[in-house]
Amino acid sequence: MRDKLERRSFILLLIAVSIAFGFILEPFWGAIFWACAVTVIFSPLQRWMLTKIGDRPNIAALLTLFILLAIVVIPVILLTSAFVSEGVQFYQRVEAGEIDPRAIVQRLRDAFPWFDQLLVELGVDTSNLRERISQALVSASQFLARETLTIGQNTFSFLISLALMLYLTFFLLRDGNALIKLIIQALPLGDEREKALFNKFAEVTRATVKGNLVVAIVQGALGGIIFWILAIPGPLLWGVIMAFLSLIPAVGAAIIWFPVSLYLFATGDWISATVLIAYGAIVIGLADNLLRPILVGRDTKLPDYVVLFSTIGGIALFGINGFVIGPLVAALFMATWQIFMKDFSGEP
Incomplete structure (x- = not known):
């Protein structure tokens, strides 16, 4: 006793x-x-x-x-x-x-x-x-x-x-x-489960930072370059903002360059507006589709809707660090339930 x-x-x-x-x-x-x-x-x-x-x-x-x-x-x-x-x-x-x-x-x-x-x-x-x-x-x-x-x-x-x-x-x-x-050795969760969770942490962290951050930098740089070429004020400022927005799935840099192209149309600058729309859709837009599978890989990618909600929620709770913390918590959540289903429920 x-x-x-x-x-x-x-x-x-x-x-x-x-x-x-x-x-x-x-x-x-x-x-x-x-x-x-x-x-x-x-x-x-x-x-x-x-x-x-x-x-x-x-x-x-x-x-x-x-x-x-x-x-x-x-x-x-x-x-x-x-x-x-x-x-x-x-x-x-x-x-x-x-x-x-x-x-x-x-x-x-x-x-x-x-x-x-x-x-x-x-x-x-x-x-x-x-x-x-x-x-x-x-x-x-x-x-x-x-x-x-x-x-x-x-x-x-x-x-x-x-x-x-x-x-x-x-x-x-x-x-x-x-x-x-x-x-x-210290955690009482079972060595195999702990190793699986550590591997998932490393996997998602590499995928999120290496993949999402590099893609965001590329998209921001491409956006800043076209703004500079078209003599739009603040190309570096808008490039950094586009890079930040590129971290959020389903939003991306288009939330900046598309309204700017509409404004160029409104002011009669049809050539610059057409160039910006074509460049944004083809060059900036395809950068995500081409680079992310190479840098992130299919095996580590969470479903798009999970990435969207976890990224926005992570940023809301943790600020800029949330673009990594949000998907990381989501991946650990899914990995933990997978371990539970395998070890305790008998489910594959």
């Missing part, structure tokens, strides 16, 4: 201490998550280096970290700096009246008179539509400016998180296999 009481008391203490430790680490969850994700992605490179330089895990992890800095971290910092600068300039142009959202809306309504009739048939009140759309555009520009200014003001916090992520990544690269074995 006493042994049972002691065991239960210890389990309660273990849970309480684990929860308290989780709260202590809460400010650093973003850095910890990305350290784990980066480790999963770059661990094959680290293992390859071990085969070339021998059993020197410290040197292999350090070299991998330097490569990560050169090809990922430094370019992202430079791009973020340029994005912040261009976002602030765009907001200042709206405030100064150089870009007038109301004039843009009026030109669209003048060019496409059938649009008002369509809204009436759909039961939408068009009496103050122009003002509402204009206010929405102004609010969006103000939100964008606030976010970019926040990024600039929180540079120190960002650098601290980045340093912590890189610091933890070094140790995860060096000691990752030992840590996984220790976790498998």
Whole structure:
């Protein structure tokens, strides 16, 4: 009886201490998550280096970290700096009246008179539509400016998180296999189930980051290039926004380039509008269909509707980190139920 009481008391203490430790680490969850994700992605490179330089895990992890800095971290910092600068300039142009959202809306309504009739048939009140759309555009520009200014003001916090992520990544690269074995030994879920879940975590993380992020970068870059060629203001700004929207399935970069092409039609610039629509549909649109199967692979891809809801839900709950966390939680959810059906229900 006493042994049972002691065991239960210890389990309660273990849970309480684990929860308290989780709260202590809460400010650093973003850095910890990305350290784990980066480790999963770059661990094959680290293992390859071990085969070339021998059993020197410290040197292999350090070299991998330097490569990560050169090809990922430094370019992202430079791009973020340029994005912040261009976002602030765009907001200042709206405030100064150089870009007038109301004039843009009026030109669209003048060019496409059938649009008002369509809204009436759909039961939408068009009496103050122009003002509402204009206010929405102004609010969006103000939100964008606030976010970019926040990024600039929180540079120190960002650098601290980045340093912590890189610091933890070094140790995860060096000691990752030992840590996984220790976790498998500690968790009371069954070694085979834990290995299956760890494999699913690595599989989905690689697929989501390597696939979705690369596709988003490509689509954003293609969109920014065509905006620059067509002399559309803020090509870098809109390119980054298109890259971000490309992370959301069934939405993509078209939510930016298609309205812009309509505006070009409305202003009489038929050549630029036609080029933008053709380029968006053929080049930007096909980039996803061509690259994603190659980078992600058919075996790791979740159903499209699961990816859509998990990505949007993840972003709503966790911010930008949610585009990875959402599909990851969905994949672990499905993997856990598959294990349950196999081990406890007798279902294949």
